[in-house]
Amino acid sequence: MTSSARRPLLSRFTPPQIIAVLYLLGILLGTLALHLPGMQRPGANLDSVDLLFTATSAICITGLVVADTGEAFTRAGQIVIIFLSQIGGLGIVTFGTLVAMLAGRKVNFTERQLLREQINALNVGAAVSLLRTILAFTLVVELAGAALLALRFVPQFGWGEGIYNAIFHSISAFNNAGFVVVPGGMSQYVQDPLVSGVIAVQIILGGLGFLVQLNVLTHWQNPRRNRLLIYSKLTLATTAFLLVTGTLVYLALEWSNPGTLGPLSPAGKVLAAFFQAVTPRSGGFAPLNTEALVSGSLFLTMVLMFIGANSGSTGGGIKTSTFAILMGSAWNLISGRTDLIAFGRRIVPENVVRAGTITAIYTLLVAGAFFALLVTNPKLDFTHLLFETISAAATVGLSMNTTPQINDPGLIILTVLMYLGRIGPVTFAVAINARRTHKSLIDYPPERDILVG
Amino acid sequence: MTSSARRPLLSRFTPPQIIAVLYLLGILLGTLALHLPGMQRPGANLDSVDLLFTATSAICITGLVVADTGEAFTRAGQIVIIFLSQIGGLGIVTFGTLVAMLAGRKVNFTERQLLREQINALNVGAAVSLLRTILAFTLVVELAGAALLALRFVPQFGWGEGIYNAIFHSISAFNNAGFVVVPGGMSQYVQDPLVSGVIAVQIILGGLGFLVQLNVLTHWQNPRRNRLLIYSKLTLATTAFLLVTGTLVYLALEWSNPGTLGPLSPAGKVLAAFFQAVTPRSGGFAPLNTEALVSGSLFLTMVLMFIGANSGSTGGGIKTSTFAILMGSAWNLISGRTDLIAFGRRIVPENVVRAGTITAIYTLLVAGAFFALLVTNPKLDFTHLLFETISAAATVGLSMNTTPQINDPGLIILTVLMYLGRIGPVTFAVAINARRTHKSLIDYPPERDILVG
Ligand SMILES: [K+]
Ligand SMILES: [K+]
Numbered sequence: 001m002t003s004s005a006r007r008p009l010l011s012r013f014t015p016p017q018i019i020a021v022l023y024l025l026g027i028l029l030g031t032l033a034l035h036l037p038g039m040q041r042p043g044a045n046l047d048s049v050d051l052l053f054t055a056t057s058a059i060c061i062t063g064l065v066v067a068d069t070g071e072a073f074t075r076a077g078q079i080v081i082i083f084l085s086q087i088g089g090l091g092i093v094t095f096g097t098l099v100a101m102l103a104g105r106k107v108n109f110t111e112r113q114l115l116r117e118q119i120n121a122l123n124v125g126a127a128v129s130l131l132r133t134i135l136a137f138t139l140v141v142e143l144a145g146a147a148l149l150a151l152r153f154v155p156q157f158g159w160g161e162g163i164y165n166a167i168f169h170s171i172s173a174f175n176n177a178g179f180v181v182v183p184g185g186m187s188q189y190v191q192d193p194l195v196s197g198v199i200a201v202q203i204i205l206g207g208l209g210f211l212v213q214l215n216v217l218t219h220w221q222n223p224r225r226n227r228l229l230i231y232s233k234l235t236l237a238t239t240a241f242l243l244v245t246g247t248l249v250y251l252a253l254e255w256s257n258p259g260t261l262g263p264l265s266p267a268g269k270v271l272a273a274f275f276q277a278v279t280p281r282s283g284g285f286a287p288l289n290t291e292a293l294v295s296g297s298l299f300l301t302m303v304l305m306f307i308g309a310n311s312g313s314t315g316g317g318i319k320t321s322t323f324a325i326l327m328g329s330a331w332n333l334i335s336g337r338t339d340l341i342a343f344g345r346r347i348v349p350e351n352v353v354r355a356g357t358i359t360a361i362y363t364l365l366v367a368g369a370f371f372a373l374l375v376t377n378p379k380l381d382f383t384h385l386l387f388e389t390i391s392a393a394a395t396v397g398l399s400m401n402t403t404p405q406i407n408d409p410g411l412i413i414l415t416v417l418m419y420l421g422r423i424g425p426v427t428f429a430v431a432i433n434a435r436r437t438h439k440s441l442i443d444y445p446p447e448r449d450i451l452v453g
Numbered sequence: 454m455t456s457s458a459r460r461p462l463l464s465r466f467t468p469p470q471i472i473a474v475l476y477l478l479g480i481l482l483g484t485l486a487l488h489l490p491g492m493q494r495p496g497a498n499l500d501s502v503d504l505l506f507t508a509t510s511a512i513c514i515t516g517l518v519v520a521d522t523g524e525a526f527t528r529a530g531q532i533v534i535i536f537l538s539q540i541g542g543l544g545i546v547t548f549g550t551l552v553a554m555l556a557g558r559k560v561n562f563t564e565r566q567l568l569r570e571q572i573n574a575l576n577v578g579a580a581v582s583l584l585r586t587i588l589a590f591t592l593v594v595e596l597a598g599a600a601l602l603a604l605r606f607v608p609q610f611g612w613g614e615g616i617y618n619a620i621f622h623s624i625s626a627f628n629n630a631g632f633v634v635v636p637g638g639m640s641q642y643v644q645d646p647l648v649s650g651v652i653a654v655q656i657i658l659g660g661l662g663f664l665v666q667l668n669v670l671t672h673w674q675n676p677r678r679n680r681l682l683i684y685s686k687l688t689l690a691t692t693a694f695l696l697v698t699g700t701l702v703y704l705a706l707e708w709s710n711p712g713t714l715g716p717l718s719p720a721g722k723v724l725a726a727f728f729q730a731v732t733p734r735s736g737g738f739a740p741l742n743t744e745a746l747v748s749g750s751l752f753l754t755m756v757l758m759f760i761g762a763n764s765g766s767t768g769g770g771i772k773t774s775t776f777a778i779l780m781g782s783a784w785n786l787i788s789g790r791t792d793l794i795a796f797g798r799r800i801v802p803e804n805v806v807r808a809g810t811i812t813a814i815y816t817l818l819v820a821g822a823f824f825a826l827l828v829t830n831p832k833l834d835f836t837h838l839l840f841e842t843i844s845a846a847a848t849v850g851l852s853m854n855t856t857p858q859i860n861d862p863g864l865i866i867l868t869v870l871m872y873l874g875r876i877g878p879v880t881f882a883v884a885i886n887a888r889r890t891h892k893s894l895i896d897y898p899p900e901r902d903i904l905v906g
Contacts, residue, residue: 294828348899444794
């Protein structure tokens, strides 16, 4: 008691507890800030539940909206929203990286030492000043993105408005926030390689997470000294696979759809299909009208949203590594192999157990929230609600525009879902669990005789 | 080569190969039989794809139909269908039990000895005559069911028609086949405790599988000598949990729905809700109009279908043990426990890996077939097609009546899905894989450093 009283406040809590409380605090403060006068434009009439939903969507970098952000909020309100997104994005990256590198409670990151060296290579002293590196990296990417976007936005909107839009959407893209304030929405740039390209690259970069970004960067600077982690190889390969497959399938299914790719030039079709493959993981910008997609594309989008991006990144979902391990394990069982091999290494069974369990928990969360939404909003469309549920849980923000029709209990369900989806259901559970990991005190006899499947 | 030529034909193949080929043969012969003259009623006009679909639905004991079985097929055609269902049901139970008890290739069933003793207790000599016990058990349950159903059907339809209907629906129920030929369908008996009760009990019994049936029976005869297997306890508890939860949720959601429970008496509501909870696992008889269910009930039905019944039973799905292990594992991760304990035993991690992998493969199969259906039938409803896909994969047979509208490519997708869903995607893969389970020849270094989730 006396010793803990002398310790600094933060060190008395576990990283999962800190992250759970900080995001809750962010939601509270954000909701209060959006209640201040001068945040909403006249006639927007958003009530408290709407503002709670918006603040949660911002700090959990989801991007689902109850009303068009540019039309409902003043410049001040928009700045609050993008500020919350930046804080939310930085928070998840910082804590995700810290947990991976230092805590190692669930994650047994033995290559931590290697990573520390790579951080040192970037001239940072200790792991505590990790935040400085992340901040610097974020600033560089966001400034570069804003500068490139300004090349298009300044001629279109003039200096003030143009630079504001460039900064807003650069932050929104790199943090996978998905908020859009430019009048007319993102779909007007669907054939513009500059705007679409910059935003797509920022979404991908943000979705890699700091560990992979740093690892790739230092490896590129000095390949001999800084080798690529197996984890980096695995997630980069999975990301590339999902992007290429997604682009090709959207191209094939939407090529002549008059509501989506139909009217575009061949080059425009390829660019739009690529953007459409990037955005479910978890950018949330809609290059095409989601409601106009054919049902096959809609389902593919749901699957890509559910998979999401990398661990400890600004993206959500079950994560690419989880997906890759499950697929590898499935292929193993089908082809009669016993060892799961990736890039010359044997993935230990504990990781397969964790991948299966994480996916089960995530599925349970989505299924439970979806069921609750169906019961509270029985008149709304099944498919539309399923889409919004997955989008909220994976913090994507793509929408079939049903969210504005969802009633207050439904919005609160989605609010909780965005929060749990962002900090992770397991992180949340570990945070509220007082006790640490514990093995059973009794040594139960092992049971192998269960027929499974 | 010479030695294998001298061995009997069947022993040259593995059980998975035998099962894969026999079901394929059954589909072929069944399709040919349904092509014979005198099978269809005048005006039914079912083409070859329809008959292939029907034969597959019968031998894979699914019960999905392209047309009302009673209206489209003559008595002879109906007898072919119920004969195929009986063969399909017996086949899966026999092979499921054989694989569990003897092959033990994937399943490490060390309690095999105990079970052999229990079979001996039922006065059967060797494991080869297992089939005799299963046949006797099936005959007893089906005759008892038919006798009870005849009490209602004979007064309603007269002797000949009444006894025919009693036998047909008793076979259909115990084999979880889901075919109905009684004019007016099953919903007319929704408040009849005799018909609904007998059919529900037969569906549940059939879904337990022979291992659990036998274990419970011998335990009941001599509790000291024949103890209940952990596997039996686990699957019985899960079955009870799913039935009770399902009944309560259907009651709550459908209580005042004019299209389903609304017009029924309170006792009738309870009976109908119970039947509705039984049938997705994988009976396929529809006590209520599936299309009239509120969307929450519809989703619950999809979830229950996906979970299914027990391994080696006439039911489909990922199986109750798979579901129970994943849920237990999820709860463990959330509550910070490391050992998975059930009924005083520690479930080994290999079973968790298998549960996660089986579910991943099953999900992949359903998602792939659903995607193919959406692409080939873009005009049909997303939710309806999802429902029919899960129903086919889990060999349930519940339907939103969209199957008759599905085009030929779509019907062939569902045919393949019913086949794979029935013999199991892993069984199929193992069957076509020439090589046996093999460990990698190279000893790859282990990799723990993967962020998962
Ligand atoms: K987002
Ligand atoms: K069935």
